[in-house]
Amino acid sequence: MAARADEVSDGEIIGVVVEGVELALYRLQGTLYATGNICSHQFARLSDGFIDGDCVECPLHQAKFHIPTGEARTPPAETAVPIFAVKVEDGAILVDLP
Numbered sequence: 198m199a200a201r202a203d204e205v206s207d208g209e210i211i212g213v214v215v216e217g218v219e220l221a222l223y224r225l226q227g228t229l230y231a232t233g234n235i236c237s238h239q240f241a242r243l244s245d246g247f248i249d250g251d252c253v254e255c256p257l258h259q260a261k262f263h264i265p266t267g268e269a270r271t272p273p274a275e276t277a278v279p280i281f282a283v284k285v286e287d288g289a290i291l292v293d294l295p
């Protein structure tokens with residue numbers, strides 16, 4: 198379990214560690230998403246950043262990543278962050294790690 202579903206409110210991000218993998222969990226308009234939590238540019242946690250529409254803005258140099266796809270949308274980041282499938286069972290958020 199990554200977190201309880203009620204721990205992630207709409208428009209919020211939380212950072213969690215599952216099996217040693219740092220993840221950011223998001224809820225956008227009711228839908229949960231998971232990405233890697235470490236920015237692809239340098240070392241910053243996206244869970245310390247801000248949601249802007251369907252993107253997360255890195256707190257360090259303000260690169261934006263598209264939350265559903267992980268795609269880097271604005272510089273200085275050029276590389277996507279990984280995304281992970283998410284499901285909820287019995288109120289628990291389960292993330293499909295590789």
Ligand code: FES
Nearest residue numbers: 236238239255258
């Ligand atoms: S560390 Fe995220 S944009 Fe630089």
